Amino acid sequence: MSLTRYGYRNAISGFFEFPTDNARRILPAGLEPVELHHGTSIFSMTVFDFTESEVGAYGEAVMSVIVVPLVKPGERLPKSAFYPYLVATTTRAAREHAIERWHLPHWMEDVEIAFEPQGNRLTAKVAADGAPVAEMAVGDYSWNPVSHLYQSFMRDGDKSYLASITMEGEQSEHEEETGRVRLHEHAFNKDLAVSEVYDVPFREIWMRNGAQTFQPLVQLETA
Amino acid sequence: MEAAHKKEERKSVFSDYDYSNFYYGAGDDPVNLLGPFREWYQEAKPNGYYLYSEPLSSAPATHVQVRNGKTGAVHDLLNLASYNYLGISYREEVKQAAIEAVNKYGLGASGSPILSGTFDIHEELAREVASFKAKDAAILFPTGYSANVGFISSIMRSGDTIFCDQYSHASIVDGAILAKSKTVFFRHNNPLDLERKLGGVRGKKLVVVEGVYSMDGDVCVLPEIVDVAKRHGARVLIDEAHSTFLFGANGRGVAEHFGLDQEVDFHLGTFSKSLGGQGGFVCGGRDLIDYVNAFGRSRFFSCNLAPPLVAGLRAGLAIVEGEPELRAKLWSNVAYMRRRFAEEGIDIGKSTSQVMPVLVNNDAKVFAVAEKIQDRGLYLQPVTYPAVPKHKSRLRISVSAAHTEEDLEQAVRVIASVLREEGICR
Ligand SMILES: Cc1ncc(COP(=O)(O)O)c(C=O)c1O
Numbered sequence: 001m002s003l004t005r006y007g008y009r010n011a012i013s014g015f016f017e018f019p020t021d022n023a024r025r026i027l028p029a030g031l032e033p034v035e036l037h038h039g040t041s042i043f044s045m046t047v048f049d050f051t052e053s054e055v056g057a058y059g060e061a062v063m064s065v066i067v068v069p070l071v072k073p074g075e076r077l078p079k080s081a082f083y084p085y086l087v088a089t090t091t092r093a094a095r096e097h098a099i100e101r102w103h104l105p106h107w108m109e110d111v112e113i114a115f116e117p118q119g120n121r122l123t124a125k126v127a128a129d130g131a132p133v134a135e136m137a138v139g140d141y142s143w144n145p146v147s148h149l150y151q152s153f154m155r156d157g158d159k160s161y162l163a164s165i166t167m168e169g170e171q172s173e174h175e176e177e178t179g180r181v182r183l184h185e186h187a188f189n190k191d192l193a194v195s196e197v198y199d200v201p202f203r204e205i206w207m208r209n210g211a212q213t214f215q216p217l218v219q220l221e222t223a
Numbered sequence: 224m225e226a227a228h229k230k231e232e233r234k235s236v237f238s239d240y241d242y243s244n245f246y247y248g249a250g251d252d253p254v255n256l257l258g259p260f261r262e263w264y265q266e267a268k269p270n271g272y273y274l275y276s277e278p279l280s281s282a283p284a285t286h287v288q289v290r291n292g293k294t295g296a297v298h299d300l301l302n303l304a305s306y307n308y309l310g311i312s313y314r315e316e317v318k319q320a321a322i323e324a325v326n327k328y329g330l331g332a333s334g335s336p337i338l339s340g341t342f343d344i345h346e347e348l349a350r351e352v353a354s355f356k357a358k359d360a361a362i363l364f365p366t367g368y369s370a371n372v373g374f375i376s377s378i379m380r381s382g383d384t385i386f387c388d389q390y391s392h393a394s395i396v397d398g399a400i401l402a403k404s405k406t407v408f409f410r411h412n413n414p415l416d417l418e419r420k421l422g423g424v425r426g427k428k429l430v431v432v433e434g435v436y437s438m439d440g441d442v443c444v445l446p447e448i449v450d451v452a453k454r455h456g457a458r459v460l461i462d463e464a465h466s467t468f469l470f471g472a473n474g475r476g477v478a479e480h481f482g483l484d485q486e487v488d489f490h491l492g493t494f495s496k497s498l499g500g501q502g503g504f505v506c507g508g509r510d511l512i513d514y515v516n517a518f519g520r521s522r523f524f525s526c527n528l529a530p531p532l533v534a535g536l537r538a539g540l541a542i543v544e545g546e547p548e549l550r551a552k553l554w555s556n557v558a559y560m561r562r563r564f565a566e567e568g569i570d571i572g573k574s575t576s577q578v579m580p581v582l583v584n585n586d587a588k589v590f591a592v593a594e595k596i597q598d599r600g601l602y603l604q605p606v607t608y609p610a611v612p613k614h615k616s617r618l619r620i621s622v623s624a625a626h627t628e629e630d631l632e633q634a635v636r637v638i639a640s641v642l643r644e645e646g647i648c649r
Contacts, residue, residue, distance in 0.1 A: 017408075034247055037389070038396050039406040071248035076236060077259040079244060141614065146239060175612035203613070 004101065004214040007052040008169070010115060011212070012122055012138045014179050014201035015066070018043045018192065023065045026085050026191050028155045032068040034080070036202065042066035043197055044082060045136055045181060047124035048212070049115055055097045059090040059113030061126045061134070063191075069151050070162060070220075078164070081151035085191060088128065102163055102217060103156035107188060121178075122206060126188075133188040136181045138204035141174035146207075153220075160220040169210015179204045237263040243609040269293065271590020274597065274605055282313035283499070285625050289602050300602035303620045303634055308469060308577050309549045310625025311539040312499025324534030332527035336363070337516065340527035348533050349504070351540055356467075356475050356490060358506035362515050363533075364522045367464050367493025368394040370503025373521030374491060375431070375460070376401035377514065383427035386420060386457065388412065390438060395431050395462060401520075404429075412436070414447035421455040428457035434466030434477030438611055438619070440574030442466075445481045453486070460489040465578055468497035468543045474550055498539040502528045553577060553624035559631055560622050567639040568648045572617075580606070580617040581638055583647055589616035592645050599637045 023033035023041035033041035048060040062084045069081035088107040089095045098104045112127040123137040147168045154161040179201040183194045237259075245260040264272070273292030280297060281288040283305035290297045311317060324344070334340030345363060353361040364370035375398030379385055383404040387395055390411045399406040407424075410416040421428065430452040432443045445461070452459045463476035471479025478487045489511070494502040505515060516523075528536075543549070557577050564571050570582040583589045586607055593605035596618070607616040618638070622631070642648040 032247075032249065037387075037406070037408050038400050040408055068247040068249045071250045071255040071259070073252070073255055073258065077240075077244065077248070077256075079239070148239065174614055176614070 002216065004054065006048075006050050006212045006214075008048050008050050008210060008212060009208060010049040010122060011046060011167070011169075011207040011210070012124060012136065013044055013046040013205040014136050014138055014181055015203040015205075016043045016045070016181060016201050017041075017198040019196050022191075022193050022196060026065050027067065027083055028160075030160065031065075031083050031153055034066045034068055043192065045134065047113060047115075047126065047136065049113075050094075053094070053097075055091065055093040058094040059111075059115075060094065061088045061111065061113060061124070063087075067153060076149055078149045078151045081153065083153045086188070088126065088133075088188070102152075102214070103154040103159070103161050105154075105156075128186065128188050131186055132184050133186050134181060134183050137179050138201070138206050139174075139176065139178040140172040140206050141176065141204075143170045143172050143208075145169070146171040162218045162220055164215040164218075166213045166215075167207060167210065168213070169207045172206045173203065175203050177202065235266060237266055241608055271594065271605065274590065274593050283307050284310070284313050285623065285627070285630055287602055289597075291597075298597075298600075300597065300600055301630055301633060303601060303603040303622070305623070306465075306496040306621055307499040307625070308465075308497045308553060308621065308623050309499070309543065310623050311497070311542055314539070314542060316542060317499070317535045317538045320538035321531040321535040324531040328530035330531070331529050334527060335523050335525065336527040337523040342527075342530050342533070344530055344533045344537065345527060348537050348540070351537060352504050353506055355473075355540060355544065356492075356506040357473075357484065358490065359509045360512035361504050361506040362512045362519070362522070363528060364503040364505070364519070365525050365528060366501060367462075367491075367495055367503035368397075369521040369525065370491050370493065370505055371395050371462060372398045372401055373519035374489065374505045374515060375399055375429070376520060377518035378402075378489075379404045379427065379429055383429070384424050386417060386428065386430045388432055388436075388443075390433075390436050391431060392433065392437060392462065392464070395433075399431075412441065412444050414444060414451045417448060418451045418455070421451065421457060424455075428452075428455065429460060430457045431460045431462065434461055434463040434470065435576045435578060437465055437578060438606060438617075439572055439580055440576045440578030441572070442470075442477055442480075442575055445477060445483055445487070449483055449486050458488040459486075460491060461487050462491045464491075464493045465496055465576065467492035469550060469553060469577065474543055474547070494536050494539075498536055498543070500532055500536045500539060502532065502536065549624045553622065556622050556624060556626050556628075556631060559628060560620075560635065563631070563635040567635060569635075569639060569642060570648070577622040579620040579622065581620060581642075582615070582617050583642075584614055584616065585647065586614055586616045588645055588647070589618070592641055592647065593618055595641045595644075596637055599641065601634055601637050 017040045020041040044064045046062045063086040064082040064084045067081050067083045069078045087104045088111040114125045116123040120140045125135045126133045150165045152163045177200050183189050248256045277292045278290045287302040332340040349361045371394035379402035381403035385399045385404045385406050389408045407420050466477045468474050470477045478484045490506045494500040571579045589605045604619050
């Protein structure tokens with residue numbers, strides 16, 4: 001079984017409350033949003049600073065909805081699952097690779113991603129077409145080595161795919177509500193009712209000095 | 224790096240999992256999650272989850288007999304976990320009333336309250352509760368949970384909007400789900416966020432708050448909430464599960480405490496906390512109660528409260544009305560605990576009530592701390608994620624009027640010594 005590995009220096013994620021109506025507008029049929037409370041689903045933004053991969057070093061921003069994982073008897077239960085509805089990369093090579101191999105939906109131009117560390121906070125700034133798209137800051141807590149299994153669901157035309165992804169590295173995870181996101185009115189954010197995304201993440205995950213490893217893609221039966 | 228790698232190897236697959244990981248799972252079979260859950264629970268239970276549901280073999284008084292979930296041994300422990308805030312559940316008058324009712328009525332009501340299950344004492348208890356709360360009428364529910372579910376879903380429908388505090392009790396959330404209304408959560412105890420969320424919403428609106436929040440023991444900022452709700456044409460429901468019979472000059476609750484008894488539209492409470500019994504109620508005008516009687520599904524599709532319980536509740540209510548000194552004793556006990564915790568440098572967050580979270584703020588340690596405290600003679604409950612946010616784990620304490628100052632002092636000393644040993648307080 002051949003695995004695809006992406007080494008990163010930093011990967012920061014914010015989990016934000018947003019209306020389930022909005023989540024359902026984004027999700028294809030067959031995927032259910034995880035609700036934090038009744039009527040409130042989870043939008044997540046993750047920004048990677050990849051240092052090594054088949055396509056070299058690059059930056060990547062992933063906009064996702066947290067969804068119900070697929071559970072199969074005898075298989076390891078994933079920690080959670082997501083549906084990345086928009087991925088943006090800083091290089092064309094990274095984009096073409098991810099589209100071809102993982103069927104991930106992409107912003108079709110290179111974006112600019114800047115990481116700005118400040119004390120125990122890290123801010124990622126994403127710009128597209130020369131205009132700001134999103135700025136997200138997360139803070140750290142205590143650091144622990146982890147190896148977590150996630151599922152990523154993809155839809156490409158009438159085909160559905162599942163990738164099992166292991167995230168390894170040092171992790172800081174907390175719910176201190178110290179982070180922040182600013183989502184700009186920009187075509188990049190057209191799927192979100194931006195004013196209804198709560199701008200303080202209820203959970204912040206920061207991973208550093210680790211690797212993201214994909215198992216081979218699985219094609220699912222589409223309902 | 225080598226050491227970190229070894230440490231990681233020792234971790235089991237489920238060491239970073241918690242209840243929330245086993246809630247959702249798509250697949251072909253509804254039982255798919257049972258196996259992974261069992262595997263996790265077998266590991267989690269001896270590591271601390273056994274501290275939940277350890278069986279008591281005595282009344283929930285200030286001292287209880289508890290069977291240790293790990294060793295099976297029964298220990299006498301000082302009880303800081305029960306909701307028996309006024310020590311009423313085991314009072315002689317209460318027990319006697321229940322015994323007499325067993326002799327007269329037998330065990331159960333054997334019917335729905337809207338069919339054959341309403342007895343004379345149900346009507347009497349409802350009248351007495353209404354009179355205590357200074358309302359026209361009251362309606363009884365099988366539990367406080369059922370009161371929220373039944374009341375909210377009896378007056379709200381799909382197309383309406385319910386605004387709940389983000390820390391709302393599950394029964395409020397479940398009521399909103401059953402109502403099929405749009406549900407909007409505002410930041411905890413934050414009238415500004417409520418105002419922002421109410422803005423521009425049309426149609427029927429209900430704001431739901433709690434008198435005292437059960438995980439933090441903080442009191443609702445009711446004046447500001449009511450002001451915002453009124454300005455936006457929303458009705459207000461207050462769940463006084465942890466505050467009826469305790470707050471306010473007459474013990475009616477937090478609404479009375481703030482002088483807002485009339486301004487709040489709907490008053491809900493339970494008999495399971497301060498009265499040490501079971502059951503819930505809603506009070507208000509006659510029209511409201513008649514309507515809820517007709518449409519409160521959780522009530523009328525369930526058997527009515529057992530008559531011996533109702534008799535005990537009436538005796539308990541008589542004690543509350545006849546002995547206001549019980550409330551005074553509770554508040555002096557609360558003041559004592561607050562002062563002593565402050566002296567010991569123990570953080571109880573925003574609590575200003577008889578519910579006190581002793582903040583451990585360390586999810587990895589909270590069970591070990593609770594275990595040590597239990598080994599030194601105290602019975603209290605650890606609370607961890609997902610019941611509270613990550614790293615906000617705590618030990619939840621319920622102060623009772625029945626505690627003596629010696630009880631409370633012993634509790635503070637044990638807690639302080641363990642927290643110090645574990646490096647949680649200075
Ligand atoms: C705020 C609140 N409402 C309702 C309930 C449910 O009450 P009962 O235990 O009577 O069902 C509780 C119980 O914990 C509560 O804390």
